[in-house]
Amino acid sequence: STISVVHCFCFRGGAELLFDGVKKHQVTLPCQPEPWDIRNLLKWIKQNLLKERPELFMQGESVRPGILVLINEADWELMGELDYKLQDQDNVLFISTLHGG
Amino acid sequence: DRPCPRSHPRTCMKCGQGTAALVIRVGDPFCRPCFREYFVHKFRAMLGKNRVIFPGEKVLLAVSGGPASSAMIRQVQEGLSREAAKRLRFVPGLVYVEEGAVRRQSPEQREQTLAQMETLLQATGFPYYLIHLEEALELPPSILQPGPERSGPSGRSGPSYKEAVDSFIQQQRQDGDSGTSVPGHSSQDTPAGPPATPRLPDAAQTQELLRGFEAAGTATAREELLQMLRTHLIVQTARARGYAKVMTGESLTRVAVKLLTNLSLGRGAFLAVDTGFTDQRHGDVMVVRPMRDYTAKEIAFYNHFFSVPTVVVPPLFTKRREKPSIHQLVERFLVGLQEEFPST
Numbered sequence: 001s002t003i004s005v006v007h008c009f010c011f012r013g014g015a016e017l018l019f020d021g022v023k024k025h026q027v028t029l030p031c032q033p034e035p036w037d038i039r040n041l042l043k044w045i046k047q048n049l050l051k052e053r054p055e056l057f058m059q060g061e062s063v064r065p066g067i068l069v070l071i072n073e074a075d076w077e078l079m080g081e082l083d084y085k086l087q088d089q090d091n092v093l094f095i096s097t098l099h100g101g
Numbered sequence: 102d103r104p105c106p107r108s109h110p111r112t113c114m115k116c117g118q119g120t121a122a123l124v125i126r127v128g129d130p131f132c133r134p135c136f137r138e139y140f141v142h143k144f145r146a147m148l149g150k151n152r153v154i155f156p157g158e159k160v161l162l163a164v165s166g167g168p169a170s171s172a173m174i175r176q177v178q179e180g181l182s183r184e185a186a187k188r189l190r191f192v193p194g195l196v197y198v199e200e201g202a203v204r205r206q207s208p209e210q211r212e213q214t215l216a217q218m219e220t221l222l223q224a225t226g227f228p229y230y231l232i233h234l235e236e237a238l239e240l241p242p243s244i245l246q247p248g249p250e251r252s253g254p255s256g257r258s259g260p261s262y263k264e265a266v267d268s269f270i271q272q273q274r275q276d277g278d279s280g281t282s283v284p285g286h287s288s289q290d291t292p293a294g295p296p297a298t299p300r301l302p303d304a305a306q307t308q309e310l311l312r313g314f315e316a317a318g319t320a321t322a323r324e325e326l327l328q329m330l331r332t333h334l335i336v337q338t339a340r341a342r343g344y345a346k347v348m349t350g351e352s353l354t355r356v357a358v359k360l361l362t363n364l365s366l367g368r369g370a371f372l373a374v375d376t377g378f379t380d381q382r383h384g385d386v387m388v389v390r391p392m393r394d395y396t397a398k399e400i401a402f403y404n405h406f407f408s409v410p411t412v413v414v415p416p417l418f419t420k421r422r423e424k425p426s427i428h429q430l431v432e433r434f435l436v437g438l439q440e441e442f443p444s445t
Contacts, residue, residue: 065436065439068402073122074123075402077123078121078123078124093405097436
């Protein structure tokens with residue numbers, strides 16, 4: 001569809017260090033013909049938000065192993081992972097579990 | 102909508118009712134309350150099954166501000182506050198080693214980290230000790246010798262675990278246990294009152310420490326050096342303050358990394374002590390790893406759902422264009438493996 005949607009991304013566990021230390025981002029994703037699923041969202045994040053060392057956040061088209069993804073406070077494994085279609089006001093949280101002691 | 106190929110059913114497999122919040126292991130969806138129970142139960146079962154922490158015993162929790170050791174603090178708090186029959190029965194203290202010198206932190210950043218950690222530690226109400234890694238420069242050579250094995254709290258040949266529990270319960274009955282949450286501290290521990298603001302070490306000491314680390318030729322050697330110094334500082338604190346037990350927050354992921362790393366480093370002979378639940382190489386101080394059955398994912402979810410405070414610090418410094426340490430490579434390998442083959 002062509003509705004623009006607002007999302008909130010949060011980065012925790014050290015993941016925020018890759019995003020200028022900013023933990024919370026509230027964004028309006030631009031309208032586009034392709035659906036806004038997590039796959040496309042990650043592409044967008046890589047292009048627009050990721051300030052350094054993309055390989056520490058992403059691997060291929062997905063997140064790097066060790067990065068957890070929560071969609072509206074639930075494990076993305078329950079929601080279809082990369083195929084999950086974003087809804088308006090969805091909240092996506094990325095938690096890094098690397099370097100955790 | 103076509104069904105998502107990689108999604109799991111959304112009902113909790115334990116209670117069959119709640120909406121699943123996360124997937125544990127291979128395809129086990131849990132709702133939040135069932136997950137909490139699972140997590141808390143695992144900790145108590147670990148301690149109960151292994152039977153090495155005696156009632157009333159002083160246990161030093163080594164914490165880093167990281168997710169696993171922070172979750173460990175929370176489990177100890179939860180465990181101590183239960184109704185008397187099932188309550189955890191030891192007396193905790195906390196130790197934190199400040200490592201900002203080797204983590205590329207400026208003095209201001211180090212002060213900030215210290216302040217955050219101190220707030221976290223103070224909130225527990227347990228006695229705590231803050232040490233700087235620089236203090237490792239002052240460790241006596243005797244730290245390398247295992248201390249004499251303690252013969253048990255009574256000083257004679259130690260009671261068995263069961264005997265210790267029984268006599269403790271009897272004592273409690275005599276004393277009229279009021280069932281209050283936090284056991285009293287012995288007089289030698291400093292209670293967590295308003296402490297002096299911790300000061301950073303002399304710049305000269307910091308320089309000396311850094312020189313030592315820079316002299317370590319590879320990232321691997323540096324990582325090993327850090328772990329060794331940290332461990333020795335913790336053991337020294339335990340000895341100095343009368344703790345015979347130390348709990349560390351190594352998670353399953355971390356333990357697995359250590360296992361493979363040590364194999365790569367030629368330390369296969371030490372596998373059992375390095376990765377087991379208990380580690381008695383220091384003789385009089387036993388290291389216990391109650392978090393070793395938790396995956397990094399479980400810990401991260403628990404901390405998020407139940408607001409466990411953590412303090413993030415930057416990783417150990419690396420030189421430009423240096424190859425990653427064996428530890429990092431192993432971590433990368435294992436974490437990737439976990440993704441693709443979660444049953445491994």
